[in-house]
Amino acid sequence: MPCLLRPARVLRTFTAITASVAACAAMLLAAPAALADPATTVAYPPWASATRYAGLAFDTCTAPSLATIQAWGASPYRAIGIYVGGQNRTCAQPELTSGWAAAVPALGWRLIPIFKGRQPPCGGKPADLKIVPPAAASEGTWAAGNAAEQAKALGMLHGSAIYYDMEQYTTGDTSCRNAVLTFLSAWTSQLHRLGYLSGVYENLNLGARDLAAVYNSASYARPDALWIARYDLNPALTGWTGISDSLWAVHQRAKQYRADFSATYGGVTLTIDADNLDAPVATTGSVYHVTTGSKPATARTGPAGTYQPVQTYPAGADVTVVCQTPGSAYGTTKVWDKLTDGTYITDFRVDTPSGTGYSTPLTRCQYPYQVTPSSGANERAGPGPTYPLTGHLPGGALAWAWCQQPGATIGTTKVWDKLRDGSYVSDYYVATPSKTTYSKPIPRC
Numbered sequence: 301m302p303c304l305l306r307p308a309r310v311l312r313t314f315t316a317i318t319a320s321v322a323a324c325a326a327m328l329l330a331a332p333a334a335l336a337d338p339a340t341t342v343a344y345p346p347w348a349s350a351t352r353y354a355g356l357a358f359d360t361c362t363a364p365s366l367a368t369i370q371a372w373g374a375s376p377y378r379a380i381g382i383y384v385g386g387q388n389r390t391c392a393q394p395e396l397t398s399g400w401a402a403a404v405p406a407l408g409w410r411l412i413p414i415f416k417g418r419q420p421p422c423g424g425k426p427a428d429l430k431i432v433p434p435a436a437a438s439e440g441t442w443a444a445g446n447a448a449e450q451a452k453a454l455g456m457l458h459g460s461a462i463y464y465d466m467e468q469y470t471t472g473d474t475s476c477r478n479a480v481l482t483f484l485s486a487w488t489s490q491l492h493r494l495g496y497l498s499g500v501y502e503n504l505n506l507g508a509r510d511l512a513a514v515y516n517s518a519s520y521a522r523p524d525a526l527w528i529a530r531y532d533l534n535p536a537l538t539g540w541t542g543i544s545d546s547l548w549a550v551h552q553r554a555k556q557y558r559a560d561f562s563a564t565y566g567g568v569t570l571t572i573d574a575d576n577l578d579a580p581v582a583t584t585g586s587v588y589h590v591t592t593g594s595k596p597a598t599a600r601t602g603p604a605g606t607y608q609p610v611q612t613y614p615a616g617a618d619v620t621v622v623c624q625t626p627g628s629a630y631g632t633t634k635v636w637d638k639l640t641d642g643t644y645i646t647d648f649r650v651d652t653p654s655g656t657g658y659s660t661p662l663t664r665c666q667y668p669y670q671v672t673p674s675s676g677a678n679e680r681a682g683p684g685p686t687y688p689l690t691g692h693l694p695g696g697a698l699a700w701a702w703c704q705q706p707g708a709t710i711g712t713t714k715v716w717d718k719l720r721d722g723s724y725v726s727d728y729y730v731a732t733p734s735k736t737t738y739s740k741p742i743p744r745c
Contacts, residue, residue: 338515338522339670339696339731342492346642346741348459349623349665350497350700351583352551353379353410356535358563358572359556361391366403371566379410379577385450386416386443386465387429401454402584408661411582412554412575413456414501415447416465418483422476423469423506433479440486448494451582457622457640459667461580462491463499463527468506477510484511485520492521497580497668499525501556509542515696516674522696524670525579527554535576550697554579580698585620585640586662588650597650599643602743603627603636610643619650623665624658625702625743632656638665642741666720667742668698669731677729683707683716690723699730704738705745712736718745 359381364372369380382396383389401411418439419428431439447462464487469476488498500523502508508528514520526548528540537553538545558574590597596612604627613619620640624647627636631648633656638644652659671677671693679691684707693699700720704727707716711728712735718724732739 337672337731338518338520339672340489340492340521341731341733342495342497342667342669343733344495344667344741345458347622347638347640348457348495348667348741349583349638349663350459350461350580350668351410351623351663352579352666352668352700353412353581354551354578355379355576357381357410357412357554357575357577358570359412359414359575360570360572363393363396363400364570365395366400366407368568368570369404369407369409371568372570373407373566375563375565377574378408379412379575379581380404381412381414381463381573381575383465384413384415384454384456384462385447388416388419388424390416396454398453398455401456402587405584405661406586411456411584412577413447413451413454413460413462413582414465415443415450415462417443417446419467420469420476420480420507422473424467428467431479431483433475433482436479436482437486440483441490443483444487444490444494444496444498448491448496451496455584456582457585458495458583459497460582461497461499461525462582463501463525465501466507468503471506471510480507481510481514481520484523488521488523497525498523499527499554499579501527501529501554504528504530504540504542508540512543512547515547522670524668524698525552525554527556527575527577527579529556529559531557531559533558535574537576537578546694547696549694551578551580551700552698553577580668583622583663585622587618587620588637588652590615590617590619590645591649591651593649597645599639599641599645601643603638603644605630605646607644610641613645613649619645621650621652621662624652624662625665637662664702664720665743666700666702668700671695671697671699671725671729672731673729677725679719679721679723679725681723683718683724685710687724691721693725699725701730701732701742703743703745715739717742 357379554577592615600607630646635647674695680687701717710726715727
């Protein structure tokens, strides 16, 4: 209950007021300091998983046809930015359907969803719908909700990253700057509440530096990834002027380094922007079939035969796989497939390309959360501070968790997160939902 001073209904003496003030002061002094942290947790549902992509990509105003994507298999690009929605999306999208969004990943491509909604009150194009500064927070929240709906309608799953396209603005305008930062903070917070990762696209000189300036500010929720525009023909993801390499440092960066040029592959020409990524992108499911066995295949609550059975699938049944994760051995493999309802089925009973290991284009199941201390967190070879130091995650970096297990007590928890690179970090330093116990849907190691 907050400590408030209210007029007494009966006794209005100086002594009573003085006593009330003293009691409030004691309560405030005894109360722990509020945790101020720009890292907000992501509420991943059971069927979620994040996907990251490292390599060249392109974006274009209108999503190209499947025939074009097939022709561009001869290109160096394997990811494509697509405008999934927003009040200021300008191009028609006749190809952009759920069928298209399923077929493109099946061809070996990753999708980068972009949402172009309200633009800076002192920037963008004159005809753009603008952010209204007093309503910036509510507008950012609405944008995140709408973007999530659009991505979901296209078959992009929870755990996907969605990038807000915030165009250039006059960075010296304090009111405008604050409106943009407030809007993007609300965008990030709401996407996290809905189970998605937050990305922001901005010009390096006309917006991105303002975002970097509040990287550790408790006043703003920090996005998970930054995609800059800087047309210097240099695809490097480090050495960005005005933005330290320690910010958005762990698979959290993208750069649009060349704009509006024509390229031809497989006899098909497109006008594109060229990008380089090492960042989260959309998660999509892949349909496979249950293979023949002595009995129906069982889907369980976790990736091992000891977990509770939920459902059975006869041979030939379709299953949509979100990601793959290690688990108990079954047949020739220890790989388990996570399905779109959050259950797991042994990969031995699914006709993925490999019967012994992980299969392309499926990704490993992973759940990235930001590192909370601004000073960062140490990575260890095992779940405790006595294990050898293997690395250091800067503040705000994404800890790409695969699973959790018990270890040495740090702060309020014994839980340690095993990361994608095989190292461990104390869960106390990661913005998972719990600081005392395990956080769903991360499985136990």
